[in-house]
Amino acid sequence: MIRKINLLLEPLKYLKIQQNFEARLISTTVNLFNESTAERPATSVANIKSKNTLNKAMKSYLERAQQHDEFMKTEKHQFEIGKRHLANMMGENPETFTQDDIDNAIEYLFPSGLYDKRARPLMKPPEEVFPQRKAAEFDETGRPYHFLFYTGRPNLYQVLHDTVEKINELNNFEDTMIRKNLQPDPNLALELSGSQWLDKNTLEQKLVEPVSDGEYSNFLKAMDRLCSLPYSHKAKDFIMEYRKPLMSNSEAFDVIKPQIGPDGRQFVTTYECRRKRAIGNVTIRFPGTGKISINGQDINYFKGIQQREQLLFPLIFTNMQRKVDIEAEVQDGGESGQAGAIRYGIAWGLRSFIDQEYIENMRLAGLLTPDFRIRERKKPGQKGARKKFTWKKR
Structure with missing residues (x-):
């Protein structure tokens, strides 16, 4: 009997719960409307939200x-x-x-x-x-922006990813040209002479990430693979972002314009060529027969073969040994210092009579770089510059 009464009262219970729920919903809506119309700081909710969402x-x-x-x-x-x-x-x-x-x-x-x-x-x-700082790599909830974030080197692997995409695009383009029986134009071939890949330190600064030797080697291999493709010139802009010129503008000194002498020949004079304590002035005349004059004497002014080879090396390197005449005046220092000073003056003056490719090769060979090394002085209390007296305990 009691069970039947409970079954009859069950719908009334659910009806009462529903009425209570509707009453609470109406009350909550009214309260929210009153709060929204009241004056309060506009940033309070944002501040609370930022405090709750920031990890x-x-x-x-x-x-x-x-x-x-x-x-x-x-x-x-x-x-x-x-x-x-x-x-x-x-x-x-x-x-x-x-x-x-x-x-x-x-x-x-x-x-x-x-x-x-x-x-x-x-x-x-x-x-x-001061070194550049990397920007935030994740949002307020801690979710990383970059899909390669968990590699530890997202910027480096992004470059490698873009390189592979460029390789695939050029391969597809090459297949299309082959189907059309077309060959790549040799005049449009990518020219990389006069530039080189960014070194490891420069690449780290560009990517704002540390790069290991193995990762840098993989970077060079990927770039070389891209440059070896027949249509690599289509990705020239992407490739040149990671190359730098061999000679910066600060090192690209203007070539001296030759003057015309009384005999109608061109000549260039390089003053104050230094090596150790030696100072010399070197004049190069073009065209010539290979005559060399050093303080009024010929090349036999230097007794040693090594000094003569140092003197002739810039001429042989540029294939100008029988095309110009050399007149040098040098003083102070020994044979080695005088030969080095004259060699630097010859190399510096030859730039006016050779093309840019030879000049770049001379720079890479170190002929255009002055050698500032001098003999280190003896130190007091020592036997020499570095050598010490023999120490005896007894």
């Missing part, structure tokens, strides 16, 4: 990024102050004082005999001094 990794990154931004802001401010002081010292307008003016001013005010450029004083913008 620990993102919070840590934001803190480091804020510290880095404050540090760079301070360094930029100090750089601007230093630049204005330096411009005032040189009597220049601080508003038009460029980086070249800064370098020239430092070289003038702080002359240094140090040969290593990294040991000399400098003043550069903070962006060039």
Whole structure:
């Protein structure tokens, strides 16, 4: 009997629950409407949301990024102050004082005999001094942006991924041209002379990632594979992003224009050619018969064969040994220093009579680089520059 009564009251119970639920829903809606119409700070919800959604990794990154931004802001401010002081010292307008003016001013005010450029004083913008920082790689929830994030080198593997895509595209294009019985135009072949691949350190700075030797080797192999394709010129823009010229603009000195002598021949004179303590002036006349004059004497001025070979090496290297005449005046130093000074003067003057390819080969061979090495002095309390006296305990 009791069970039948409960079965009869069951629908009434569900009806009551439904009425209570509808009452609570109406009450909640009214409260939300009242809260939305009330005046309150607009960023409170956003602040609460950001606090609830930011994970620990993102919070840590934001803190480091804020510290880095404050540090760079301070360094930029100090750089601007230093630049204005330096411009005032040189009597220049601080508003038009460029980086070249800064370098020239430092070289003038702080002359240094140090040969290593990294040991000399400098003043550069903070962006060039301090390494670049990588941007955030994940969103507020900790989900990485890049699909190669978990490789540990997303930027490097993105380059390799793009390289493979370029190779596949060029292979497909080559297959299409073969079906049409068309051959690649040799005039459009990719020309890479005069440039080289970015070195490992430069590539790390470009990618803002550390690169191991094995990964750098894989990068070079992939790029060489891309360049070996018949239609690689279609990916020239992508390839040249990772190559640099062999000679930078700062090292590409202007070639001296030859002058015309009384005899109608062209000549170029290179002054103050130095090696060790020797100083010489070298004049090259074109055309010539290979005559060499050193302080009024012929090549027998040097008694040693090694010094003569050093003297003739630039002429043999450029195939100009019987096409020009050499007149050199050298003083101070020994035979080795005088031969090195004359060799540098010959190499420097030959640039006016040879093409750019020979000049680049001379630079790669080291003929256009002055040798600043000198004999190291003896130290007090020592037997020589590095050698020590024999130490005896008893």
